[in-house]
Amino acid sequence: MITLAEENYLKAILSISLNSDGKVSTNAIAGEIGTSAASVSDMLKKLQDKKLVKYKKYKGVSLTKKGNSFATSVIRKHRLWETFLVNNLNFDWGEVHYVAEQLEHIKSEELVDRLDAFLDCPKFDPHGEPIPTKDGKIPTTNTIPLNKLSEGTNGKVMGVTLDEKPFLDYLTKLNISIGTEIKLLEKISFDQSISIKIGNTKQHISNDVAKHLLIKTN
Amino acid sequence: MITLAEENYLKAILSISLNSDGKVSTNAIAGEIGTSAASVSDMLKKLQDKKLVKYKKYKGVSLTKKGNSFATSVIRKHRLWETFLVNNLNFDWGEVHYVAEQLEHIKSEELVDRLDAFLDCPKFDPHGEPIPTKDGKIPTTNTIPLNKLSEGTNGKVMGVTLDEKPFLDYLTKLNISIGTEIKLLEKISFDQSISIKIGNTKQHISNDVAKHLLIKTN
DNA sequence: AAAAAAGTTTAGACATGTCTAAAAATTTAG
């Protein structure tokens, strides 16, 4: 039986490895989970024993097929629950993360299947992030992060890649949500910050914000 | 912060004290939770320290106001989730207990409020058991257990007081569900078993089954 | 290529919640 803590480690490892290829470092995991490097070391040994990760001391870690499958399943559950919370319980998209972090650990395959059906098998969650299918496939999109767009390009916000309340609240304040049309006006080379046009309003946002906005160009 | 294990102890104490007035014994709790009397003793001390129970060594335990409020809230969550699982996800009434036992521990007042609203503030769960309100009040019914009815009486099944798959599966097999009309034909004094009529079929059931069926007489 | 810095692991400790075995208190029976 896989424990709650183990699921969180696997999820963290998957999430890090998606944003940066290759082996995942102890420190990166510690940062993601909010724990000490020492605790991570301890846990990696246990996950190794359970054949959920491949791990060489000092050399980083990667998920086994089995580990990847568990991690993907946790993300599937997280995103399905977020969809339910926003679509059916009228939560705001910034409020759901903490609750979904709990719900994602409920153990019942039947429950996930039925929830998926109840929601009409959604492909994307309320943040535009892809929901893995039952067999672990992750829907793809042809989107690129806003900070990679070239000046003068128009596009539509298809998703965000950060699920934290302060970030999402800021987007709401900027009048940005899924579906919003954005034009990239200017990139400042000094700090990679960018000017954008939303509707008829000009805004200036940092690279840190821009990189978490997924855009589909028109 | 109250832990999952603590919530389960409080729930068990409440549940026992509802079926048998006065102080609750260590052994009874151990039986309900499926743990050892030693573990119960340990936990009662911790709950006492947190002012959740009143406890005198060897003399049994009872809930404080605070403990009762937590326990009632857990039961409220359990029954709301069971309602969701049956009404919206089409689970069978015998399948929901295990899943609801996990869902009842999700921590988010907002979630419970919104779930309650989503379900249209139900007063009873799919087993006919009353769902405590947000402020801890428990809806009442004028029902009596089937085994207390007198011979020849007609009535309707309003609820069951046991949420275990084997029991519920057996009821389904007997064609008994919430709303079923039942006539008590005969009580056997030897073993308190009873003969009943459901539709046009005669059945014979044990006292153990009959006492968990709540009847409203016509 | 040695020294310094950064990253990682080990050692030892602690909190939670569980267990078995043994001791103590209470209840029941003769």
Place this chain on the structure above:
DNA sequence: CTAAATTTTTAGACATGTCTAAACTTTTTT
């Protein structure tokens, strides 16, 4: 009203997951 049976508690142990401090690798700098 003792003695036996039952119930409950304590003692000591273990598993999980966490921590800090110290030791050990690896990487970077000079």
